[in-house]
Amino acid sequence: MANKIRVATTSLAGCFGCHMSFLDLDERLLALAEVAEFDRSPITDIEHCGPCDIGLIEGGVCNSENVHVLREFRKNCKILVAVGACAINGGLPALRNPISLEDCLLEAYRDGIGVENAQIPSDPELPLLLDKVHPIHEVVKIDYFLPGCPPSADVFWAFLTALLEGRDPTLPYELVHYD
Amino acid sequence: MxxxxxxxxxxxxxxxxxxxxxxxxxxxxxxxxxxxxxxxxxxxxxxxxxxxxxxxxxxxxxxxxxxxxxxxxxSEELRHDRMRITQMLFVEGNHLCPSCEKSGNCQLQGVAYHLNMLDNHFPHFYPLREVDASHPDILIDHNRCIFCTLCVRASREKDGKSVFDISGRGIHKHLIINSPSGKLKDTNIDVNDCAAHVCPTGAILIKRTGYQVPIGQRIYDHHQISEVALNEEGGAGSLPAAALPPSLEVAGQGSLPAAALTPSLEGAGHGK
Missing domain, CATH: 3.10.20.740 (Ubiquitin-like (UB roll))
Incomplete structure (x- = not known):
């Protein structure tokens, strides 16, 4: 079918739990595949996002690569959606925000229990960490938000079907959860 | 007339x-x-x-x-104003619901759900706040305090004590604890005090009562705070008592042992 809706997805500072929840659409994925196709996504292994209709962003931004990817999505996606608690408020990764980055690295790679051959990773290939984890609306304009940890498959379904049918994608009370 | x-x-x-x-x-x-x-x-x-x-x-x-x-x-205008106010409350503290025991029973969250708040809109402060776990029965997590002063008023007006107060102004405002060490363990607060149960958020929690009701089966998971509040606060709410979760129905029986109290009870059995 020509002119399918193009959807890109990514997980920044997230756990892929939102992507797993998206896959909980189960047989509804087949109906979705009738009208939509994936661009850059962990599902396709396409490395860079091309022009898309919808971008789904899981996770907040915790390093420089997250910022680059997020900007690439914003540049290419007509509609950009923050998916899940981490994208919306930093979520679990933001629990490191009250702790200095140096202390985080020392605890994880030098002083923590069970650390062997202690060294702070410094390969130039590794993206640099930000001093704090930030929600994505602090970096780029976000068009819609799907709260939840993760948002249930029903949230994805309600949102995407509304959008595809040209309706305002509002979420009823039962679908709004922060946990 | x-x-x-x-x-x-x-x-x-x-x-x-x-x-x-x-x-x-x-x-x-x-x-x-x-x-x-x-x-x-x-x-x-x-x-x-x-x-x-x-x-x-x-x-x-x-x-x-x-x-x-x-x-x-x-009105839609007031809903929007109230949503912005709630968003400010969220970004000025550290309200990370997935890691909070109060999630689902939290009035701050309940109001946000009621207002259909889907994001926090503003840049986050991520303020540095402490946790006071010194008391054997009661945990204070300052990250979740919204300075409503309900615990301050409960301690003074209901418990006849003066365990809490608010100090500082503006962004420096914070909850203080009335003891020489500033720690809750050195106050005369008791786990059965109204002040220990009145917190609308997860800032004051009773230890060893966590997760007795699983996430997903809690008050605001299935009931709008509008129904719950009218039911609890003596209005002519439309919700029959039988429709409420069991934790709500025991409200008003003031002699419950502390162990039977869940955070969802708030001070309902004490404050009326």
Missing amino acids: SKTINIDGQNIPFSEGQTIIEAATAAGVYIPHLCHKPGYTPHGSCKLCTVNVNGRNCSACTFPAAEGQTVINN
């Missing part, structure tokens, strides 16, 4: 001395609120109960009902 005010086109009776929110609640009209609780001295700080009275915005929890008032409560 009883005096009335008009809220959203509905004539609502009031008695002299009642605030707008008291008259509304008694008539089964919900006005969103966090720092207001029946039986407590009004504080008027959270501003969620902002209503429009004869063209001017004011706090329904402190504003006296008076003949001739035309009140707008349920």
